[in-house]
Amino acid sequence: MKQIQGGVTAPKGFTAGGVRCGVKQSKGEGNQPLLANMSVADYLSGKKDLALILSERECNAAATYTMNRVKAAPLYVTMEHLEDGTAWGIIANSGNANACAPQSHENAEAMCEFAAAATGHKAGDFVVASTGVIGQTLNIAAIEKGVPVLAEQLSSNGSDAAANAIMTTDTEKKEIAVTFTLGGKPVTIGAIAKGSGMIHPNMGTMLCFITTDCAITHELLEQTLHEIVPRTFNRVTVDGDTSTNDMCVILANGMAENPLVEWKDDSYTVFSKALHQVCEHLARCIAGDGEGASRLVTCKVHEARSEESAERLAKAVVGSPLVKAAMFGADANWGRVLCAMGYSKAPFRPEYVDVKFQSDVGEILVCQAGAGVDFDEDYAKSILSQDEVSIDICLHEGNQEATCWGCDLTYDYVKINGDYRT
């Protein structure tokens, strides 16, 4: 398996693009495009807000959605459109979540219709996603004008533009592609994602669009996605707030011409392993680029009785505001780690627990058998001052494990989410 350039357009037969259509209208400007008479040059300058991904051939498609009971309209429309298990492309905007606002269902459907009209397909062939402020009516006129320009821009180098168009307050683009061999044929998986952050802060939304030229049945595609997402994206926590708009979609167009993956055989294992790598990479990117984050915090719980309890413990640790604040201060405050484990509701024996802090610089044992050990505070601080730090927890109870990812809690998180209108 090899990591390559090209994101969602790395697999055969996929094109993508992104433009700025001015979807974020200021209040009082009416339901008009931000720029009244935009030239093509205008659409290509500034922060992009509209992305399109298209396949040359019909794709098997699978998706996972937010667990939030309040789901944005694009999710319901996508569920409908994926009922037949196939799709040709994805249309997505940033700047407005198209949720809890008048006309949101109609507007999500309209986005698919515009994409269909501009590419010669049907509305039902498209996945639609939105991210941004909720409760404000989508500037659908801006999107209607933008989609034909966007369709003209589709290219096999367009992943970068699409990845930029779905970003909100993400500080860096999230993109990856890997290639591997199945039945003698090179197969590629590419993906772009956005993490927790927003232009007009309202809630973080995670979106991930994955493309592959692998020939794989819809059934297995769905199965592997549903196995991998809970172990990657769902193990990321930035602030515990689950968005109304989260979505992860995969499109497989079969153009690699590998022997169809239709059984849970070695090919399925290889494909799943590659997809897992793609998702884990993006999950780590999203955690490390959480709002205001200064570092990626990984928590691995091992020697657990079950994967489920290990996951619950690890998620409680990376989700604890007190642990997150301690990580910001590079403070080896292991008591907070034990405390977070304690309220996770997962069963474990506190008196068996060892805790280590780790980073590129080294590792340090701070708690053994549930009680503090003497340690060098300066060394601990240097370990925790790195961009990526790990909390390693050994339960000494079994042989299961789980890893979760989060970030530190910083002044910037409060600033981004509290101060933005002042």
Add this chain to the structure above:
Amino acid sequence: MKQIQGGVTAPKGFTAGGVRCGVKQSKGEGNQPLLANMSVADYLSGKKDLALILSERECNAAATYTMNRVKAAPLYVTMEHLEDGTAWGIIANSGNANACAPQSHENAEAMCEFAAAATGHKAGDFVVASTGVIGQTLNIAAIEKGVPVLAEQLSSNGSDAAANAIMTTDTEKKEIAVTFTLGGKPVTIGAIAKGSGMIHPNMGTMLCFITTDCAITHELLEQTLHEIVPRTFNRVTVDGDTSTNDMCVILANGMAENPLVEWKDDSYTVFSKALHQVCEHLARCIAGDGEGASRLVTCKVHEARSEESAERLAKAVVGSPLVKAAMFGADANWGRVLCAMGYSKAPFRPEYVDVKFQSDVGEILVCQAGAGVDFDEDYAKSILSQDEVSIDICLHEGNQEATCWGCDLTYDYVKINGDYRT
């Protein structure tokens, strides 16, 4: 029912006191008192860290404890001592949680023994509580020296000193007393509490000590406490981190000489109502004085199908970091309110939901039937800029309700919890 001065010493037959014994030792100083030869004047100056509450007569006693699986030693010792349903007093220290450290069980028991020796009782007659840093051995020598001095200081005006001694980073003392009549006799309930905050930040701990001269059976005392705590203290959330040391204790010495409350009759109702008022007052104090908080945030969910779902929804709203950050910015970001309700896992119909923001200044409707309504942003900002603000949510589904309390998320929260060692 009338609110009066005097805290835990307002009810007949209770004395209390607080001193500084120097329990917080600096590293490397060994297990010795902070001040080697402390005079009585030394014990009475500076930040107090040791509190004692004592009754003239044996009390019926009941308690509730943290749900955290990692429980501090004083909780286990208290559970043992309250097995017979009676106690004479409470000994408590701040500055060290006496949790996850060598000798913590022995030290908690020793605190009771010192209190017993100084007052002529048995160790088993005392409740013991600690709050502060976890994982460090308690400076039990400092406490041993301090308790006899403290016992000399016990007085019927001592509630203030005791309330101060259990404070950590609380910015204000939390104390209340109410009086009412039962069977023609004046009955009083007094209480002190501490909230989320710590000297050497490690985790917030909530402690509440309640005294009453009411004559009430142990059984009913326990029942009413267990009914009230879930509706008051357990509806407070500062950061979602549940401490290892949380405890709420009530001692009833019967010295009001009211007819014994032994049935669920009108007397029980009057007593419970007064106790509820005491607990709700302190719960609000704890929420509003949460670490770094600039304002108290109340969320009331009404017209719900069940109290349980109303509580879950309200708690998700006041616990959401995004809602908390918006409240810091006085930002009428109702989308985050709906989003938090959505991930609370409580059933509700988003399309029925109305949301209002309220404070002393007035109220404003921001969301009706699940969608945004036009509102005056400036007016909303003025409402949300007050010290106490409320989020009022109507579900239009039933006739149950619940109220939860929290606070905003501020730069100071991050500072207190991230920066303290730097």
